[in-house]
Structure formats: structure tokens, C-alpha cells
Amino acid sequence: MASKSVYSQRDPVLKKRDDFEDILEERRNSSDLRYAFKCYTPVLYKGLVPCKPAMLKTIVLQSDSLQHVISQVSAESGESVELVQEEAAAILEEMAHRQQLSTVRFFAFTLSKAFKSLFRSVCVNEEGIQRLQQAIHEHPVVLLPSHRSYMDFLMMSYILYTYDLTLPVIAAGMDFMSMKFVGEMLRMSGAFFIRRSFGGDKLYWAVFSEYVKTILRNGYSPIEFFLEGTRSRTSKSLTPKLGLLNIVMEPFLKGEVFDVSLVPVSISYERVLEEALYARELLGVPKPKESTSGLLKARRIFSEDYGSMHVYFGQPVSVRSLAQGRINRAHYNLVPRHIPRKPTNEAQSFVNDTAYQLVRMQEENMVLKPWVLIATFLMQNLEGMELSQLVEQTVWLRDLARSFGAFLDWPDHTSSMKVVSSSLSLHCNLVSVCEGQVRLLVAAAQGCESPEALLFEQAVSALSCASYRNQVLHVFLRPALLAVAMHTAATQRKDEVYNCFSFLRNVFSNEFILCPGEAVQDFDEACYLLMKCGAVQILQQGVVTTESGRVTLPFLCAMLEPFLQGYQVVCRYLCEEANDNLTEKLFIPAVRTFAVKLHLAGSLRCYEALSSDLQKNALAALLRLNAVKKVKTADQVVLKVNKLAVNSLEDTLGGKIPTQKPVLARL
Amino acid sequence: MASNGKSSERQRTAQQRLRIIAGHLRKPEEADHTEIAAQECKAESSRTNPEKPNSMPKRRQEIMKWNGWGYSDSRFLFNKKGQAEFTGKRYRLSGLIMPSLKDWFEGTFGANLQHKSPAAPALNAGVVPPPNLNEVFVEELKATGIPFSQDADDRMFRAHGHCLHEIFALREGHFGRCPDMVVWPNCHNDVVKIVELACKHNVCLMPYGGGTSVSSALECPPEETRSIVSLDTSQMNRILWIDEKNLTAHVEAGIIGQDLERLLNESGYCTGHEPDSMEFSSLGGWVATRASGMKKNIYGNIEDLVVHIKMVTPRGVIEKSCQGPRMSTGPDVHHFILGSEGTLGVVTEVTMKIRPIPEYQKYGSVVFPNFQQGVACLREVAKQRCAPASIRLMDNEQFKFGHALKPQVSSIFTSFLDGLKKFYITKFKGFDQDQLCVATLLFEGDREKVLQHEKQVYDIAAKFGGLAAGEDNGQRGYMLTFVIAYLRDLGMDYYVIGESFETSVPWDRVLDLCRNVKERIVRECKEKGVQFPPLSTCRVTQTYDVGACVYFYFAFNYRGLSDPLNVYLQVEHAAREEILANGGSLSHHHGVGKLRKEWMQESVSSVGLGMLRSVKEYVDPDNIFGNRNLL
């Protein structure tokens, strides 16, 4: 299987990672202006015939594939070919980048200033840069950064400029275009803009995909896009979107290029700029419209300390090697290649698997700060905890995390007390230390008019803090699922534990990155890691908790507890309150209201249930499990709930019924 | 009918034609005159027919290498001064020195003249396994008077074709299963007798034509337990009649290409079928492999040239009842025979189209700034259906290779390089020496038309940035195709092994396929531990309405590899997979043999394969023709 080639290490700890270099250091010691005007001569794709943005548009508009769709659309709609051609040109005009070096230089200058004031350091693995340079020379490259902040793609271009690499062109959402000036600046620095949804628009799709493929085929620039599609508001990786990945793989599958290199990039922030904004969004405060003036107001941001950030350029992944033995490329032989076709099932599942592998690679190379470990404990002890105890626990967790292969940036030669204190002080907007007690800070707590408003502020802090815990979840996810499975199964029998494990995995596969079809591998990995850290013993037929497991396993269970609870809340809502006219639109506000009610009544403590992210994921899972069905009516989509199934799911999650086959079958 | 004047004119053109063919084949004085033997099979009457036009003796090893390509007297070597030379007197290159070959060779392969990998010396009859004879068969065969042999060297000579692994094994002194005896039928009736006897005694028959197969078609299946008889067709080599009214000739299938052309030329005709192997390959071999000649644009491929075929099968003789130019009588049974690769029976006689020798022939060449432009030009030429008799486009590496083969002194070989140097200054400025590529052209017909045609093609070329680069370069290009096979033997003396293979592919995929296959070869070599980047080059050798034939050469220095042959086989395998993945065919003309069998089902679908199988089952239920090719 292809995953093997990407992810072959059985023991994640053995993974060798590169060292980092702080690129701001030089910026602090030499002229930004000179840097902005430095000689920029990147290594190009071999045999590249450079192409100006205007020329690129012409190539795209005249391409066989676009011409094909244009005449098709014209035939279907009755519009003249010329008219459709004009439409296509207009779409392209709206979409295309106009990268020019002068704008890039302008950004190089201003961003230098901005980054220096925001971050203590911006650390980049230079070996990754070298690999990338080689990759750019040899094959068309696709850059796939993780997405946690608007900063991400500015930072990417900034780094590539710094290291004299070919600047990428970046797929960006149209939302930016509402800020005329900023949008155009981004366009001139290499962004191209795609509408958020263009479902059935054949012409739009044709222009878009041909545009991307033309850039890729000719190796004009690396293409950059976010596999996750949007910024993750929770810091958990999002289920990958496949549209663009499908597009960039096609030139290889059709033999138009020898290979394509996919380069996962992990960008991690010690403090995310949008931290509180995200929490509010998750709680239903609408995302502020991107506006230039809004951006300027955000100047306040510059007075704060966002710690360090890390950018890790992963090993380039060859699409050719991934496809080896999985895809029969001869499939593309019988139809002219410019005629668009739906990907085969084979190709679809290949792209899907690849997307998951890549997101996992992003996760693995994400640098974790001590703070994420601290946040993990704070989320398990919402009422606060002793500083000394926190330090002790954090150290314990550091060792556990390391043994699970976490990419931890824990300072050497510094006392753990100091490490923890300095983390706490960097995040002083979220936590307070008072008389040796550490607890979450609630911002506008004083003078809160209503219990709802208070709850809201508490939830903002909690979800902000949770987003840091979420950064480390992927490290513990599989062992934690196993821990919960052992607990629920209430037996040592391996097969039953596995059933339970795979049930949980199935339920949570919208919540976390769990590669489809890899339940067995995940189970083995979980067993291996728990055995390695001494928490369990793996026997021929059984999984047995050891003495030290009595600490580790409950801790791991507690890590997933909010999610288990959250999903149960969603289930309860559907069973108890939902009526036959529940529309998809109303689902989230309704669940939120329900959860707020439980909170205020004191019967719910965790805040994740309030998060629209969890609510969305839970619904997706229920739809996938056929416990809820979407029914389209004239003007809306209604959710039909199979209460029996939802109810039994809730019970299973609550550990009331073990996951036996019949339950699964009924789902 | 032809008046005196006309026939003398024809005589003249015949002479001219002879010179031309000698031009790319051999020294003119070597052309000997022999009569056409337009008579019935004389098998019974006189076995030693003195006037037989035979360039191919029964004991081929007397004039040909047993472990390499071609005539024993002709080979490349590096002389004491380290200069490459080509020995013998047969070819225009014979006796000449190629001063830049050494540098090219060492530079391209990282080879070194100090590091030799000589072949095992003479064939030691002792190492050839003793024949497994079917005594009764031998007895009864003897009674027919048809000549046969059980000598080790005769058998060994027919145990292989010219795939790299076959020749490499011979050079290393490894001999696998070989035929247990060789028979030389003299005519159709002899073949009928042999096939009858083989069926009667359950003996395995393997037709052997020119032995130029490059698909492992001639390899004896190691699992074959019956006695294997190699049926050498070389003595069935007469032109039985020429029909000038219909422009056909009826020919015995064992005739080899050079004899067929020479004999027809004497009567003022030609077939125009000129595969690069025509010095040795046979008419029956062409039919059995669906061969393709360089001038197919005018004359057609073998399937366009045959009018009537006679084949002896275990079920009896198959042939059509008339020689009509086209028929609608169900699927064309000729197409079961064409490409049957010796699995159904022996092709014994063929009626072929012939043409008067063209009045005028002219070579030409065009230099393009890059391969892409060259392909675009060929595509346009094909679109306008104005392809010359031959048009071939070499990539940059082959273009450089061409330079390296430039002989030292020769008026006719005005140096490509020198010529080019001049061009560089005058015309080719702006051409990147590491990008440019060259197309070679051959025009044929009456003078005026040729000149017109030539202009048309050069005009198209100009639209794609192509610049005419002279006749000599073109002519040299074609001459080289006949000696290039000899070069592999030179490489093998110095740790370099290589092979060529071909495919056909739709126009829109030509560039992608060329790039991907070449790169795949480079990458596979690297992954398999080959120390030096391989030579990985291609050329487009034929154009069609809907696509082209592409030919790849790849070779590498195998020093430091413990199992070079295996590496080579893996790379070739990977390259073929790459071809198929990029929309190329399994083969344009080399055939499937045993080398490419594994992809047959994928290529023709399982129903298609089933059809072929059922034909085989009907025609040859006991698998007498047991070479196990194709299916």
C-alpha cells in the first residue's frame, strides 16, 4: 500500500528531524531595505521556459481542454462560443495571479518589520529548504502547508523569498477580494483567487483546473494550497479537501509530467494570532468580514508577543511512487486527455488516501511547545491546579509525549519550573497564576450581566486553551482511542477491544485525522505505543493494563472525554429535542442552545459541546453512520433522525453498552 | 510491352538503384549479378543448385558472428591508438577511423578503454548440451532427402535472436536450451513433408528465418521436453515469378531482404520494404512479425505489401484462392498469419507487390531548435500527408552520437560537425547545442516530383524553426542505421550493455511518452545502482495519420554491478510499463515473442486473447509449433 512508502516508520520516535534556523536573526542584524532589494535568482524547474502572468492567461484560454468545455457549454446553453469565451476570460481575470517581483520586495520589507515585532523567532529547517530546492529543480512542486492563521501564506512566500527559492502561486479564497487593496497586493505577490463554491459551474471548474494544471505542467512556479481548505479554528487538522489535490495529480496520472512532488509543510505558532477570534467563531459569533480597515484595526496585535513560530518543510513525496502499483495509468489512454472526466473510483480513493497521509505528515512535523502540554492539564482541571503539581505533571507528560514521537521543542538546560512559568506568562491572556494556583482566566468576567454572557466568556477562554491542547492530540490519539476502548469494552480480550477501538475510530473519523481503511494499522500502532511506554502488556489474545497503566490510561481517556461527552450531547439533543422539521441550517444553533441549557443547569461541564466544530463533525459522523439522513425539500434540507440508532450510539459512547456487533450492525 | 529503349532505360535505373542500395549497404564492387530463379521447386531434382542467389549459407557461422551482430569480418574496435575503427570491406564505413567515438564513448558512459569485458572466445561445442533426438522422426526425415544437421554450432546459432540478454549470455558462455537439430527445406513441398513428420512423431518445430528477432521469439522454451527442430528457411530463397502486368512477385519466404531487393532490382523493380535488419531478415520473418520498413510511407508496411500468403500448418496448407487486391470475405485470414510469430505454421511462399525502381532518390536533413519543434513539424507533415519515403527525427543525444561516428577522412562524409560549425556561425545562431535535434529525410520518385516534394517539406519545417542541413547529413544518418547494430558489440567489450525498443503512440502523446520513458530509464538505472547515468535517447522513426513510431535506445556502464543482466532486464521492463502507461503500444513492429507476452492480455483484452488462442487450438492442437510466442 502506498501509505507504507510515506509512513513506514513503525516507531515514530525513531523519526529523524532536521534542525532549525531562526530567519529573523539576520533580519534583526541587517538592513531590511537591502534585504528587500537583494539579488533574487532562484533555481528554476529544469528546462523551464519562463512565462509572464499575461502569457499564462493566453495559454490557458487557448488550451484544448478549456476550448472543449467552452464549446460544450455554448452548445448546452445556446450562448455563442464568443460569449462563453468572454465569460471564461472574465473568470480567469478574476482568478489569475499577477505576481511581480516589486510587490514581493515590498512585502519582504514590510513583513520583515511585522514579523520582527510579532515573533521572537521564525524557525525554519534549512535541510527541508535544500530538499525543496532540489525538488523544484527536478519536478513540478506542490506546497501543502498546514493552515492555522492568515499569516501562513505570507510567511511561506516570505521564507521562499528569503532562501532564494521560486516563489509559489497560492490558491486563496475569494473572501480576500472584499478588501480591494489588500486583495490586489496579494494577487501581485502570487495569490490567485477561487470562489468558495462553484459546485455545478462547469466553465468555472474548467478555467480553474486548467489554470492550475498549466502552471504545474510547465513548472512555472510551485503551486501552494491548503489541504485543509480553510484555517482550522481548533488547531486540530481538518479533514482534507480533495478538489485541488485531484487537479494537481492529474498531470502525472495523464503522463503530462514525469512526476509531481508534494511537499507537506508544518507551520506551528506558539501563540496563534487569531486565538480568541476563533473561539468566538466556534461559539457562533460570525467571523468578521475581511476588510482592509479591520486589518488596520488589528494593529493592536502588533503590540503583543506571539512567541516563536516554526516552519518545517517535510520530505517531498513523489506522486509517482505513491501511485506505483495503485493506479493503472493506461486507463487514461482511450480518451483524449483534454476532455474532462470524472476520476475513477481507483483514482478517487488514491487521492483520498494520499490527502490523509499528507495531513498526517503535516501533523507529525508540527513543533509542539511546552505550553500545549500545560494546556492539556488545564483542560482536564478546569477548576485550576497547583503550580507545582502542574510542573510535575507537565514533565511526566513531556516524557510520555516524547516516547510517542512528539516533535517537542522543550528548552534544554532550563529548569522545568522556569519552562512552565515562561509558558504561562506568554499566555497570560488565558491563564492566571495566583497564590500558586493556576487557572483559566475569564476575560470580561467582571460585570457580566447574565449567566449566559458569563458562560460565553468562560467558553471563549476554554476553547482558546483547548486549541492548544488540540495541537498535541494527534500524538496521543491512537493510544487514547485504545485506552477508551479498553475502558468501554471492560474486558481484556483483544478482539473485543479491537471492535470497540474500531467503533470509536469510526465515530471520530470526522473529528480527527484517521486514514480511511487503516483501522488495523492504527490499532497496532496504539498497542505498540502503549506497550512501549509500559502502560499495557500485549498478549496473544489480550490487552492487559499494567501498574503504570493505571495512571496513563485514565489520563488518555480524559483527553478524549470532552469529545465523547460532546458527541453524547449532540445525540441527546437529537433524541430529546429534535422534531421532524429540524433543518440543517438550524442544527448548530439548536444544539448550542441545548448545550448552553445543560451547562447552566450544571449537568454539563465540558465546553467542547458548545463548539460548532464538534457539532458539525458529530453531525457528519451521524450522517455517515446513517443515524441521521438529509432530506431535501423544496427550499431547505431537513434532517431525519433515526432515534433508535442515535440513542444506542449515545449509550455506547457513554459506556452503557459495550460495542457489540448488533449495535454496530444497527448503525 | 516495354520497348528496347524502355528496357534499357529500366536497365539504367536498375543500375542506379543498385548503386543506391549499395550506398547504404555495401561497397559497390561487391554487388554480384545473379539470375532470378523463376522456376518451380527443384528440391527433388538438384539439391545443389549452382545458380542459387544465396547470400546465406547453411552454415551461417562461416560468414556471421556466432555471438554478436552481422558479418564476422565487420566489427568496431578501438585500435592501439585508442581510435575507433570499423573493420572489413563491406560497408562504406569499413576501414575508416572515427576519431571522436572514443571521447563520446568514455564521456557518455563513464567507460574506460582500460576496462575490458571481452567475450568468451570461440564456441566450444562441448558446452552445448547434446541433442534430444526423436529417432523415428530423424529416420523418416532422412528418407525424404531434406538436409539437416545435429552439429552443436548449427544448433547453437539458431537458439537465439538478437536481444541483449541472448547475446550477453553467449558472450559469457552461458547456453540455455537449444534446438536439437536444424533442417533446411528447399521449397514448399519440403516444408509440407517436415510438418507432416513432426505431427506424426510429435516433434516441436520452430521456424527460423533471418534470426534477427528481438523479442525472444527464437528462444527455445526451457520447459519443452520434446525434440525441438529448428526449421531454417534460408534455402527457400527464390523469386518464383514476376508478374509485370499486376506488379507482383511470387517469392519463397526464406529469401532475405538484401537478396530480394537485389534480384528485383535486376529486373528494374523493388518492393521498397527496407527494415533496418534487411541484410539478414527474411520475407517469412517479416510476415510472421508484422515488420515495418523505413520507406513504408511510399510502399507500406508488410501487411500492405503482401497479396497472397501460403502457410503450412499442422491442419494443412492455408492460402486464398485468388490474388484480388481486396476482399470482403469475413475477417482477413492473412491477419491470422501476419504476426503469428511462428506459432501456427511456416510461411513458405508470398506474393508481394513490386514497384518500378524510382527514377530519383534524394536525401536531406533538417535541424530543429529542439525536439518539441521537431515533433510538431513531423506531425504537420503527417497531417498534410506529404511525408517523404522516410522521415526520422533524432533527439539531441542521438544527434550528438551521430557526431561521434563521423569518420576521419572522406569526401562524401563532409563532416556533420564541421558543416554545423559553419552553420552555427551563419545560420544556427541561437540554437542551443544541447537542445537541437535533427530530422533525416529520404525522397523518392521522379525527379521533378521529388524536388517539388522536397520544397514542400522544407517549407513546413521552416515554420517550426527547422533549417535545412544538407543531403550528406541525411544520407549518413541512414547509412548509420545499418552499422549501429555492430556498435552494441563494441560496447559489450567495455562493460556497456544496451538495447533498443520501439512503440507506436498517438501524436498528442509523443512528447510526453518520450520524456517520461527516457526519464524512467534514467531513474530506474539510478535506483538499481548503475554508477553512471545511462544513455537514454529516442527518435521518431515513422509517421502515420494518427500517430508515430518511436524508437528508444538505452545503454549503460555496468561496472560494479553484480548482476548486470538482471538490472538491465528490470530497467527494460520498467520502460515498457512506462510506455504502456503513457498510451504507447506493446510493439509497433518488433512483435511480442516471449519477451512481451505478459502484457498481451492487457493489450488486446482477454476476449481478444481468447480469439487468438482458439485459432491456435484449431490450427495446431498438439502445439507442434511450440515456440510459445505471443500467447
Ligand SMILES: Cc1cc2nc3c(=O)[nH]c(=O)nc-3n(C[C@H](O)[C@H](O)[C@H](O)COP(=O)(O)OP(=O)(O)OC[C@H]3O[C@@H](n4cnc5c(N)ncnc54)[C@H](O)[C@@H]3O)c2cc1C
Ligand atoms: C539491428 C536490427 C534492426 C531491426 N530493424 C527492424 C526494422 O526496421 N523493422 C522491423 O520490422 N523489424 C526490425 N528488426 C526486427 C527483426 O528484424 C524483424 O522482426 C524481422 O521481421 C524478423 O525476421 P527474421 O527473418 O530475422 O525472423 P526470425 O528472427 O528468424 O524469426 C522471427 C519470428 O518469426 C518466425 N518466423 C520466421 N520465419 C518464418 C516463416 N517463414 N514462417 C513462419 N514463421 C516464421 C520465427 O519463428 C520467429 O518467431 C530489427 C532487428 C535488428 C536486430
